[in-house]
Amino acid sequence: MKIGVLALQGAFAEHVSMLESLGAETFEIQKLSYLEQPFEGLIIPGGESTTISKLLRGLDLFAELQSRIAGGLPVMGTCAGLIILAKRVEGGKPCLATMDITAVRNAYGRQLGSFETTTTFAKVGNVPMTFIRAPCVRDPGAGVEVLSVVDGRIVAVREKNQLALAYHPELTGDVRIHQYFLDMVAES
Amino acid sequence: MTEIRQKLNKELAQMFKRGVIMDVTTPEQAKIAEDAGACAVMALERIPADIRAAGGVSRMSDPKLIKGIQAAVSIPVMAKVRIGHFVEAQILEALEIDYIDESEVLTPADDVYHIDKTQFKVPFVCGARNLGEALRRIAEGATMIRTKGEAGTGDIMQAVRHMRTMNSEIRQIAYMRGDELYEAAKQLQVPYDLIRCVHESSRLPVVNFAAGGVATPADAALMMQLGAEGIFVGSGIFKSSNPAKRAEAVVQAVTSYQDAKMLAELSEDIGEAMVGINTEEISTLMAERGK
Numbered sequence: 391m392k393i394g395v396l397a398l399q400g401a402f403a404e405h406v407s408m409l410e411s412l413g414a415e416t417f418e419i420q421k422l423s424y425l426e427q428p429f430e431g432l433i434i435p436g437g438e439s440t441t442i443s444k445l446l447r448g449l450d451l452f453a454e455l456q457s458r459i460a461g462g463l464p465v466m467g468t469c470a471g472l473i474i475l476a477k478r479v480e481g482g483k484p485c486l487a488t489m490d491i492t493a494v495r496n497a498y499g500r501q502l503g504s505f506e507t508t509t510t511f512a513k514v515g516n517v518p519m520t521f522i523r524a525p526c527v528r529d530p531g532a533g534v535e536v537l538s539v540v541d542g543r544i545v546a547v548r549e550k551n552q553l554a555l556a557y558h559p560e561l562t563g564d565v566r567i568h569q570y571f572l573d574m575v576a577e578s
Numbered sequence: 579m580t581e582i583r584q585k586l587n588k589e590l591a592q593m594f595k596r597g598v599i600m601d602v603t604t605p606e607q608a609k610i611a612e613d614a615g616a617c618a619v620m621a622l623e624r625i626p627a628d629i630r631a632a633g634g635v636s637r638m639s640d641p642k643l644i645k646g647i648q649a650a651v652s653i654p655v656m657a658k659v660r661i662g663h664f665v666e667a668q669i670l671e672a673l674e675i676d677y678i679d680e681s682e683v684l685t686p687a688d689d690v691y692h693i694d695k696t697q698f699k700v701p702f703v704c705g706a707r708n709l710g711e712a713l714r715r716i717a718e719g720a721t722m723i724r725t726k727g728e729a730g731t732g733d734i735m736q737a738v739r740h741m742r743t744m745n746s747e748i749r750q751i752a753y754m755r756g757d758e759l760y761e762a763a764k765q766l767q768v769p770y771d772l773i774r775c776v777h778e779s780s781r782l783p784v785v786n787f788a789a790g791g792v793a794t795p796a797d798a799a800l801m802m803q804l805g806a807e808g809i810f811v812g813s814g815i816f817k818s819s820n821p822a823k824r825a826e827a828v829v830q831a832v833t834s835y836q837d838a839k840m841l842a843e844l845s846e847d848i849g850e851a852m853v854g855i856n857t858e859e860i861s862t863l864m865a866e867r868g869k
Contacts, residue, residue: 398833399596399617401589420834436593437617438653444615445833448826469593481652495652501676502699504586522590523654523676561589 391575392429394419396455398445400437400470404560408568409433422450431464431575434471436522436558439495442470443485452486459488464551464578466571472554473525480528489552490531497526497543497556511546512537514566519545519557526556551578584721587701590654590676591722591785594618594808598798598829599787601625601812603643605650611815614825618654618676620810621647626683626730627813627852630862635685638666644673656703661868662688664697671700677722678702680715682867683729683812692868695719705789707740707865709747712782713768723782725806726865727790730813732854734791734800736865741788741804752780790865793818793851795831795844802835813852820849 393409395402397418406416419425419432432455434442446452459465459475465488467475474485476493498504504522511517512535519540527544530536538546538555545556553574559567597617602608608619623639624632638659648655654676659666661680666687670678680693682705695702696719705726706712712723725744727737751762751773759777763770775783788801789810798809809832811825818824827844834840857863 397596401592401595403595404592421837421840437595438593438597440612440653441597441615441617441829444613444826445830448615448830449833500674501587501590501654501701502671502674504590506582506586520586520589522586522593558589561592 391415391431391572392417392427393431393433393575394425394429395433396435396442398437398449399441400435401558401560402433402435405433405435405468405568408560408565409572412565412568412572414572419451420449422454425451425454430578431466431571432459433571434465434467434474435560436469436471439470439473439482439485442474443483446474446485456486456488459486459552462551462578464571464575466553466555468555468558468560469522469524472527472556475552475554478529489547489549489554490534491547491549491554492528493525494528495525496523498524507540509538509540509545511567514570517559517566518562518564519559520561521557524556527554583699584719587721588784590701591703594722594787595785596832597808598832599656599808599810600815600825601810602647603816605646607816607821608647608651610822611825612651612653614822615829616653616825617808618656619647619651620656620658620679620812622658625813625816627732627817628730629683630730630855637684638663638669641669641673644670644675648673658684659693660684661686662691662693664693667693667698671698675700680704680720682726682864686867692718703787705865705868706744708743709751709776710766710768711869712744712786713766713772713776716772716782716784717769720784722785722787724787724789724810727788727792728857729790729864730855731791731857731860732793732814732817732852733857734793734797736857737788737791737801738804740865741801741806744782744786745805748776748780748782751776791857792828793854795827795841795848798828798831799835799841802832808832817852818849824848824851
């Protein structure tokens with residue numbers, strides 16, 4: 391199983407080592423021509439959503455990734471990745487807009503609001519979560535399954551082939567969320 | 579600072595990787611930087627080139643300016659304090675700044691001690707010319723390191739020298755026998771635990787950016803190829819003839835730093851770079867401050 395990790399800006403290396411520890415093959419996506427090889431899943435990592443969004447357009451990756459996700463390619467977006475996937479963005483502009491959610495940017499304020507917690511994730515159990523200047527989800531559409539809620543805020547959602555998390559599973563040392571995503575890829 | 583807070587602060591720096599952090603002096607410049615794809619901005623009253631030209635004592639920026647920039651953009655906002663000036667740092671923490679740069683670019687407030695950064699909840703980035711300086715700053719609580727380079731000059735040579743020095747020292751530590759690490763810690767004047775950590779991971783325990791002298795997309799890519807995880811650009815953007823275009827080109831160059839064809843396109847027609855100063859012809863080397 392081969393997973394492409396969008397490596398324009400941010401914490402992509404952390405996802406790569408997480409996936410490789412689970413035995414998945416990975417490659418970094420830096421430009422359009424890299425998408426010519428066959429792969430089964432995509433990760434959009436944390437970083438700065440405005441930066442990643444700008445680079446996606448500048449490097450002509452935008453339309454191709456958008457149509458692949460719409461066509462069913464399994465994708466996991468974390469933090470900035472969630473914002474990139476959201477159809478509606480509070481405090482910013484939508485980017486790929488493939489997922490029927492509203493992303494609220496900087497929902498917990500500045501760096502002083504960053505935190506760690508442990509919360510239930512549907513079908514996985516209690517998992518550690520690291521929130522860094524994190525967004526949250528509002529107004530999930532009818533086809534969106536809510537997987538985790540922290541203090542009344544939605545922080546993990548799934549809509550068919552798309553998984554979006556407001557926090558960073560790649561920083562916790564707990565591989566279960568990446569395994570959950572690889573299971574999604576295997577089932578698709 | 580609790581251990582969790584320290585970890586979260588290191589992790590915010592991980593989110594900056596392969597990104598560009600730009601010096602800005604007004605909300606308008608901050609907006610230009612954000613639109614160009616900067617992953618954070620550094621709010622300051624004068625960019626280093628002007629600090630250098632003006633002379634005198636250079637201090638933390640007016641909180642009003644910092645608040646104006648915080649209100650203008652949605653990306654993280656950093657600001658500088660003088661080396662050792664822990665009250666300026668307390669003020670920035672009260673403003674909920676996202677990262678404090680304890681910076682040699684400002685006039686040092688203390689010629690012996692740096693700030694005890696473990697006493698703060700907000701994160702700190704510090705400059706370093708070599709592994710010893712970097713690990714001393716990390717021991718004091720810094721959760722991100724950058725090369726000092728030589729700010730405000732547009733001359734990349736010092737940043738190159740600092741990045742090469744640091745990485746060659748890291749390679750030496752990585753190849754040592756375990757029993758040689760005690761002596762290495764003594765020589766570098768740093769805690770043994772940090773040397774051990776470098777030995778085991780072959781890298782700094784925190785994210786390491788390049789700073790001080792980046793003026794062109796090629797400069798940025800050079801620093802990335804030398805091992806920087808991202809770039810600070812100070813005077814290089816807003817002292818050039820077309821800041822928006824140059825800012826965008828530098829951001830893309832940092833992402834595509836190994837792609838020479840792309841770098842050629844990015845370097846084309848972006849206007850005049852800052853004029854710059856040769857670092858061998860100046861009397862004040864800011865990098866000599868705070869060792």
